Every structure is written in structure tokens, then in C-alpha cells.
Amino acid sequence: MHEIQLTGMDGGNFLGYLAALGALRVLTLAEPDEKVRLSWRDEGWWMPALHHSRIGAEEDLVSALSGKVCPPDGGSAPLENANPAFREDYLDESLLDYGERLRASALDPRGREAADFFAALGSDAFPETGKESPATTALRAIAGGNNAGFLGLMREIHTETHPEHLSKALFKAWDYSDPPPFMRWDPNEYRPHALRATDPARDRKQNNVRGANRLAIEALPLFATVPGQRRIHTAAFGRQDRQIIVTWPIWKEPLDLSVVASLLVLDEVQSADSATMARRCIAQVFRAERFTDGQYRNFSPARALI
Numbered sequence: 001m002h003e004i005q006l007t008g009m010d011g012g013n014f015l016g017y018l019a020a021l022g023a024l025r026v027l028t029l030a031e032p033d034e035k036v037r038l039s040w041r042d043e044g045w046w047m048p049a050l051h052h053s054r055i056g057a058e059e060d061l062v063s064a065l066s067g068k069v070c071p072p073d074g075g076s077a078p079l080e081n082a083n084p085a086f087r088e089d090y091l092d093e094s095l096l097d098y099g100e101r102l103r104a105s106a107l108d109p110r111g112r113e114a115a116d117f118f119a120a121l122g123s124d125a126f127p128e129t130g131k132e133s134p135a136t137t138a139l140r141a142i143a144g145g146n147n148a149g150f151l152g153l154m155r156e157i158h159t160e161t162h163p164e165h166l167s168k169a170l171f172k173a174w175d176y177s178d179p180p181p182f183m184r185w186d187p188n189e190y191r192p193h194a195l196r197a198t199d200p201a202r203d204r205k206q207n208n209v210r211g212a213n214r215l216a217i218e219a220l221p222l223f224a225t226v227p228g229q230r231r232i233h234t235a236a237f238g239r240q241d242r243q244i245i246v247t248w249p250i251w252k253e254p255l256d257l258s259v260v261a262s263l264l265v266l267d268e269v270q271s272a273d274s275a276t277m278a279r280r281c282i283a284q285v286f287r288a289e290r291f292t293d294g295q296y297r298n299f300s301p302a303r304a305l306i
Contacts, residue, residue, distance in 0.1 A: 169211030
């Protein structure tokens with residue numbers, strides 16, 4: 001197995017964590033016969049490493065990822081290789097229509113990837129508060145209003161992401177020099193007016209790591225939504241003191257996509273008991289809070305739990 005260290009990413013940053021998982025998922029689905037694993041190394045920060053049975057060079061890794069997550073080079077249809085689940089604004093549909101779309105995609109032998117996205121984006125079990133459309137994932141940090149909306153931002157990020165953005169996100173220290181849009185999964189993307197000497201609106205022109213946002217979108221199916229008694233629940237999310245929290249594990253041994261998916265929903269990870277984590281070979285657990293400021297939701301800087 002070849003090992004490629006993703007020196008630009010930090011597992012203690014929620015966006016960096018999602019981007020690493022997104023890269024693992026894309027490579028796993030792209031070549032099912034190859035072995036793909038993800039591990040983390042303590043370098044003063046938790047740096048991810050991808051392990052691949054075929055790919056051993058950085059440029060080959062970027063090429064493999066860009067073929068799946070970037071628009072076709074020079075193509076007339078920039079959404080041609082984008083997942084069908086975010087090509088249109090399906091989250092505005094009625095509960096009935098969204099349910100039918102979920103079931104149709106699950107039965108389509110070519111549509112499993114779309115079905116996984118639909119199941120992660122929302123559920124037909126409950127309506128969004130005050131609306132007739134489906135309730136959506138806890139990862140939805142943009143509610144709409146004067147912007148393109150949750151799926152609209154995904155489409156724009158897809159069409160504007162190029163291989164150099166992926167390379168910079170994977171291997172360079174993040175300088176947040178790319179223009180928006182972004183998904184608001186990085187705590188650095190929260191720029192409030194209070195206690196600042198300058199207008200944070202100026203920061204929005206360049207306050208983004210575009211390649212990381214594009215890869216992070218591909219991690220969404222690992223955070224499935226499931227109906228509870230009163231609301232839908234999103235994998236890895238919970239509530240603490242009436243605050244929505246997200247908790248994620250860090251591991252040192254190379255793990256494949258299916259094992260990583262199981263760790264995200266493990267009850268022991270959410271409780272972060274250090275003795276249990278040691279038995280599970282989990283080196284660290286991070287937790288961040290999701291909070292709302294106006295029409296936006298944001299994520300706090302993560303804190304280590306063990």
C-alpha cells in the first residue's frame with residue numbers, strides 16, 4: 001500500500017475532517033477493486049494520510065480526485081459528472097415527492113450514489129420547520145434567503161473547483177485565499193461584526209479553501225439522516241445542554257470506508273469515554289457546536305475530548 005500524507009489538512013478542523021473523508025469516499029467508489037484506507041498522524045495536529053494500493057504520488061492522487069469532483073475540462077455541461085442529488089433544488093419539493101425520489105433512486109441500480117446523497121440531505125419523515133418541504137441534515141448551514149441555497153452552493157462549488165484547488169487544499173497550509181462560496185463548515189468562515197475593528201464583509205471576497213469544500217461535500221453520505229420520535233437525526237450529531245453538537249473520531253490505523261462509516265455512528269464515540277476509545281484504537285475525539293447567527297448556521301472551533 002502506498003501512503004500519501006495530506007499535509008494541508010487538520011482533523012481538528014471540521015472542514016478538514018470532512019474533506020479527508022470525502023477524498024476517501026471518492027477514491028473508494030471510483031475504483032472498487034483497489035484498496036483505499038485513511039489514517040491520522042499526530043504531527044502537533046492530526047494530519048490525515050491516504051493509503052492506496054495503486055496511487056502513490058501526489059499528482060496522481062489529485063488527478064484521480066479531480067476526474068470525479070471537478071467539472072469536465074472544456075466540457076459544455078459543467079455538471080456532467082456531478083452527483084444527481086445536487087444538480088437541482090430537490091429540497092424544495094413536497095414530502096411526498098421527495099419520498100418518491102428517495103425510493104426511486106434506491107431501486108435504480110445506477111443510482112445508489114444518488115440515493116446515499118438523498119438520504120443524507122434530508123428525510124420525508126418530517127417537514128422542515130414552518131414548511132412543507134423535507135427536513136434537512138444538521139450539516140445544512142445555509143438556509144436560503146438571499147443566497148443560492150444549500151444545493152445551489154454545492155453546484156457552484158463544483159463548477160468552480162479545479163485540480164489546483166484540490167492540490168492546494170490537500171498539500172498546502174490553508175491560507176483562505178479563495179473566493180466564496182463555501183459551506184460554512186470551517187469555524188474560520190464565521191466572521192461576526194462584533195468586536196472587530198474592520199468590516200468583516202470585506203473578508204468574504206477571499207475567505208475560503210475551495211478544494212476542501214468540494215471534497216467535504218463528497219463526505220455527506222457518511223452522515224445519513226434518520227427519523228426519530230420528533231425530528232430527524234443526523235449521524236455524528238447530538239444535543240448537549242440544548243445545543244446541537246457534532247462529534248468525530250480520530251484513529252491511527254488505516255481504515256476503509258465501511259469501518260469509518262461505522263465509527264461515526266458509534267455510541268461510544270459520542271460519549272467519548274477514554275477507556276472505551278483506547279479499546280477501539282481511537283486516538284482522539286473532537287467536538288464542535290453548531291450555532292445560529294441570523295439566517296446562517298456556523299460551527300465553533302473544535303475541542304479535544306480525550
